[in-house]
Amino acid sequence: MTRKIIAILEKVAGRAAEFEVLPSAKPEFGHYSTNLPLRLGKKRGENPLALARELAYKIRQQAPPDLFAKVDVAEPGFINFWLSEKATQEEFAEIAADADYGRLDLLKGKRVMVEYTDPNPFKQFHIGHLMTNVIGESIARLYEANGAEVLRANYQGDVGTHVAKSIWGMMRLESELPNESAPLDKKVELLGRAYAAGAKAYKENEAAKAGIDGLNKKIYERSDPAVNKLYDQGRKWSLDHFETLYARLGTKFVHYFFESEVGSVGLEIVRAHPDVFVESQGAVIFQGENYGLHNRVFINSLGLPTYEAKELGLNKLKFDLYHPDASLVITANEINEYFRVLMKAMELVMPEVAKKTTHIGHGMLRLPSGKMSSRTGEVIAAETLIEQIKEAVAKKVAGRKELTKKEQEEIKEKVALSAIRYSVLKQGIGRDIVFDINKSISFQGDSGPYLQYTYARLRSILRKAKSEKVKMKNWDSRKLATEEESVLIRKMAEFPDIVERGVKTHAPNILATYLYELANTANVLYEAEPILKDEDKSRRAARLVLVETAANVLKNGLGFLGIETPEKI
RNA sequence: GCCCUCGUAGUUCAACGGACAGAACGGAGGUUUCCUAAACCUUAAAUCGAGGUUCGAUUCCUCGCGAGGGUACCA
Numbered sequence: 001m002t003r004k005i006i007a008i009l010e011k012v013a014g015r016a017a018e019f020e021v022l023p024s025a026k027p028e029f030g031h032y033s034t035n036l037p038l039r040l041g042k043k044r045g046e047n048p049l050a051l052a053r054e055l056a057y058k059i060r061q062q063a064p065p066d067l068f069a070k071v072d073v074a075e076p077g078f079i080n081f082w083l084s085e086k087a088t089q090e091e092f093a094e095i096a097a098d099a100d101y102g103r104l105d106l107l108k109g110k111r112v113m114v115e116y117t118d119p120n121p122f123k124q125f126h127i128g129h130l131m132t133n134v135i136g137e138s139i140a141r142l143y144e145a146n147g148a149e150v151l152r153a154n155y156q157g158d159v160g161t162h163v164a165k166s167i168w169g170m171m172r173l174e175s176e177l178p179n180e181s182a183p184l185d186k187k188v189e190l191l192g193r194a195y196a197a198g199a200k201a202y203k204e205n206e207a208a209k210a211g212i213d214g215l216n217k218k219i220y221e222r223s224d225p226a227v228n229k230l231y232d233q234g235r236k237w238s239l240d241h242f243e244t245l246y247a248r249l250g251t252k253f254v255h256y257f258f259e260s261e262v263g264s265v266g267l268e269i270v271r272a273h274p275d276v277f278v279e280s281q282g283a284v285i286f287q288g289e290n291y292g293l294h295n296r297v298f299i300n301s302l303g304l305p306t307y308e309a310k311e312l313g314l315n316k317l318k319f320d321l322y323h324p325d326a327s328l329v330i331t332a333n334e335i336n337e338y339f340r341v342l343m344k345a346m347e348l349v350m351p352e353v354a355k356k357t358t359h360i361g362h363g364m365l366r367l368p369s370g371k372m373s374s375r376t377g378e379v380i381a382a383e384t385l386i387e388q389i390k391e392a393v394a395k396k397v398a399g400r401k402e403l404t405k406k407e408q409e410e411i412k413e414k415v416a417l418s419a420i421r422y423s424v425l426k427q428g429i430g431r432d433i434v435f436d437i438n439k440s441i442s443f444q445g446d447s448g449p450y451l452q453y454t455y456a457r458l459r460s461i462l463r464k465a466k467s468e469k470v471k472m473k474n475w476d477s478r479k480l481a482t483e484e485e486s487v488l489i490r491k492m493a494e495f496p497d498i499v500e501r502g503v504k505t506h507a508p509n510i511l512a513t514y515l516y517e518l519a520n521t522a523n524v525l526y527e528a529e530p531i532l533k534d535e536d537k538s539r540r541a542a543r544l545v546l547v548e549t550a551a552n553v554l555k556n557g558l559g560f561l562g563i564e565t566p567e568k569i
Numbered sequence: 570g571c572c573c574u575c576g577u578a579g580u581u582c583a584a585c586g587g588a589c590a591g592a593a594c595g596g597a598g599g600u601u602u603c604c605u606a607a608a609c610c611u612u613a614a615a616u617c618g619a620g621g622u623u624c625g626a627u628u629c630c631u632c633g634c635g636a637g638g639g640u641a642c643c644a
Binding site for chain 1: 571572573574575580581582583584585586587588589591592593594600603604605607608609610623624625637638639640641642643644
């Protein structure tokens with residue numbers, strides 16, 4: 001609808017200035033508002049209110065008849081539009097007819113690589129990785145919703161000190177190593193203990209530290225068959241475990257990059273550009289200080305590539321292999337500064353890659369006790385969190401005799417994941433989340449379960465209508481005329497704009513907020529008047545189609561956030 | 570020290586330079602013969618401080634205060 005109004009405004013005023021058409025902030029400002037006269041008045045040095053009156057007059061003359069019920073002006077120079085009942089009904093007929101409503105083709109033909117999650121083999125998949133996954137998945141889906149082809153990538157650190165610590169621990173626990181046929185959770189449990197033991201020893205024991213550093217070198221060189229065996233074993237266990245999580249989280253990566261494979265590529269790039277990278281104190285560094293940033297080491301004094309050099313290699317590989325039109329890297333924002341330096345270096349050595357690469361830093365997950373850090377040993381595993389939430393959901397479904405065991409299990413899983421997802425996605429991407437398991441994941445109010453509940457009760461009406469063989473064919477949108485119905489229709493009409501803005505600004509929270517508002521308007525309609533008891537059969541049919549369409553929009557929108565919508569909850 | 574974020578009701582968060590700063594939880598009160606009360610409605614409650622730019626500033630600029638992150642061989 002805003003597109004139609006923009007077209008009319010451009011017809012009467014020309015493309016003389018930047019302006020916006022937005023759903024009105026208050027009912028007294030109509031259904032849609034524009035600031036065009038304010039912007040145009042400023043540009044031309046004319047009185048905006050007079051301009052608004054003049055434009056409003058032209059719009060009344062030139063707009064299609066029956067589109068607006070009223071066009072009015074307001075201080076200091078807004079034009080407000082009231083949609084006619086007929087236009088609202090026609091809008092709804094269009095929305096209802098489109099099964100893919102909300103799927104756009106603005107980015108059709110574009111290929112976008114999105115890298116996210118990035119856990120480290122041999123280490124825990126913790127709630128920080130979960131958060132990155134949730135955000136990355138929603139951004140990937142928003143791109144898909146806008147028509148882009150999305151390639152999901154995951155970059156996993158399979159070399160480095162953390163690996164050496166784990167191998168060291170595995171050696172201590174050799175007698176307890178499960179064999180290959182043991183269940184995965186046993187293997188993961190052992191890896192967890194191995195890493196903890198290695199990390200502790202590294203900090204507290206000089207001899208162990210030297211041993212681990214030595215192991216690190218052996219791992220890098222693959223020079224010791226016994227070490228290689230443990231390495232290959234542990235790496236596989238870890239990756240198999242991650243795979244179960246990706247399946248559970250609904251993420252399908254097309255490519256897994258590993259630190260072990262990008263190092264040599266990065267080294268070559270750095271070595272090939274002595275003009276950009278210089279020697280300093282035995283290392284090879286990039287002098288970010290020349291660009292108002294800070295210096296960073298790309299090759300350490302042992303001649304090994306650091307994370308920085310590896311990242312250059314990684315990004316080169318992405319483009320060599322897939323030639324994306326855009327490449328996004330999603331990580332926690334603690335590495336924002338590091339990435340700025342990296343991007344500057346990248347601009348100098350591979351400008352075409354740098355131009356298409358964007359880093360998106362998201363906020364950190366914090367515990368009420370303070371920061372979440374893998375060094376304090378206070379991290380919570382992703383699975384632990386999910387299980388805790390599931391227990392809370394279980395209490396809700398326990399007494400529901402009409403649900404089968406299978407349905408209950410499905411509800412527990414999907415509701416728990418939606419609670420987590422929504423609480424992460426409803427706020428701005430860059431902001432930290434204080435994660436109090438008891439409080440921050442609520443099932444009431446502005447929450448994932450609320451949205452799922454709304455969907456389920458809408459579907460419940462439709463199920464009942466079907467079982468009672470209530471007819472929905474030959475419905476007539478002209479039967480929809482109450483305030484609740486019109487508000488819901490206009491809310492649904494906002495959906496495409498939201499999907500577009502969400503991807504342009506990389507802001508899933510815009511969509512989350514929208515869906516909450518949509519659910520609220522749907523619930524208001526639900527409470528206002530029982531639909532199935534409507535004596536007017538034709539009106540009842542139209543209202544059922546309205547319910548069906550609202551449920552569809554909810555389902556599509558939640559899908560873009562990665563939130564599933566069970567039929568029953 | 571320098572660089573980068575951030576500071577909004579009691580709490581957790583919104584607000585793409587726009588109109589009277591929105592929600593949720595918590596507080597006070599109300600709505601269940603109905604398709605699921607995980608709901609709906611009413612109500613009290615906030616922009617860190619001081620300047621500036623603008624018709625208009627939570628948003629942009631400057632200074633101050635406060636919190637977090639980064640600042641050479643971790644990522």
